[in-house]
Amino acid sequence: VEEDRRYFDYVYDADKLRTLSGKKYHKKKNHLNSFQKNYEGRYEYREIDCDSKDDIIKFLDKWKEDRSIEDEYNRVEYESLGIKYVLENCHMLKMRICAVYIDDAMEAFSIGSYNSTDKTAYIHVEKANPEIRGLYAYINKEFITKGFPDALYVNREDDMGLEGLRQAKMSYNPVKLVKKYNIFQK
Numbered sequence: 001v002e003e004d005r006r007y008f009d010y011v012y013d014a015d016k017l018r019t020l021s022g023k024k025y026h027k028k029k030n031h032l033n034s035f036q037k038n039y040e041g042r043y044e045y046r047e048i049d050c051d052s053k054d055d056i057i058k059f060l061d062k063w064k065e066d067r068s069i070e071d072e073y074n075r076v077e078y079e080s081l082g083i084k085y086v087l088e089n090c091h092m093l094k095m096r097i098c099a100v101y102i103d104d105a106m107e108a109f110s111i112g113s114y115n116s117t118d119k120t121a122y123i124h125v126e127k128a129n130p131e132i133r134g135l136y137a138y139i140n141k142e143f144i145t146k147g148f149p150d151a152l153y154v155n156r157e158d159d160m161g162l163e164g165l166r167q168a169k170m171s172y173n174p175v176k177l178v179k180k181y182n183i184f185q186k
Contacts, residue, residue, distance in 0.1 A: 002182050006161030009178035010169045014121065014151040017144045017172065020137070024173050028137050035134025043102045045142045048109075052099065053087040059106045060084070063127050079160075083125055086111065096147045100128070100139050107132060108139045114148055121148035123156045140172075 016022070020029045035043075048055075064080050086093065093113075100108040108128035114121050121144060128135040144154055158180070159166040 002184065004180050004182045007158040007180035009158055009180070010156045010172075010174040011120075011176045011178060012154045012156065012172055013175050014144055014148065014154050017141060017154055020141060028172070031134035032137040032141060033134070035132065035138050038133070039102055043100055043107075043138075045139075045146065046099050046101060047147065048097050048099050050087065050090040050097075052097070053090065055099070055106050056087060056097075056109050057084060059109060060127060063129070067130070079125075083111070086124075095124070096143075098139065098143050098147055100135065100142075102132070108135050110139055110143045110147075112143060112147060114151065116150075119150060119152040121151040121154045123154060126156075136168075 016025065019025075020032060060080060060083060064076060067076070086095075090097070095111055095113045097109065097111050099106050099110075109125070110123060110127075111125040112121055112123045123140075123143070126136070126139065126143075128139055130136075144151065148154070153175070155178070156169060156172070156174075159169050
């Protein structure tokens with residue numbers, strides 16, 4: 001049995017993500033304020049459903065194409081296929097979906113679910129146009145605030161071993177990491 005750091009889940013205090021208050025979140029708050037100022041009157045947060053899957057897939061394909069992430073394991077491609085599979089079957093799943101539209105075009109979306117037993121929101125997917133400063137901070141904050149108002153914790157899942165994603169997840173100051181393991185037969 002071996003720990004696999006690539007797949008540790010990141011767990012956060014939900015109130016900290018809702019408010020972004022304090023010194024640790026100063027940069028995030030600046031990015032958020034920049035987004036709100038630069039796009040004032042042009043953006044809209046929307047809770048959407050499975051009927052918006054074509055918009056999501058269109059945005060996801062463009063996001064993937066624009067990112068051109070080099071990944072020897074092809075994880076981004078597999079993630080994209082997984083998201084599309086979820087969207088094709090989302091009427092059977094208990095999840096919430098939100099999106100941010102700027103000038104009536106989808107520029108970000110997120111998919112999550114809620115476990116009322118442990119009062120934890122699970123953010124399974126979050127994608128945003130990386131060219132729009134503060135958009136990730138905005139959708140992150142709004143989805144927790146509006147989509148999961150009763151959550152005490154937010155599990156934003158793993159970083160797949162991608163260094164940039166690890167840095168982004170660590171920058172939100174997790175309260176704990178949930179360890180994951182690989183089991184090998186000898």
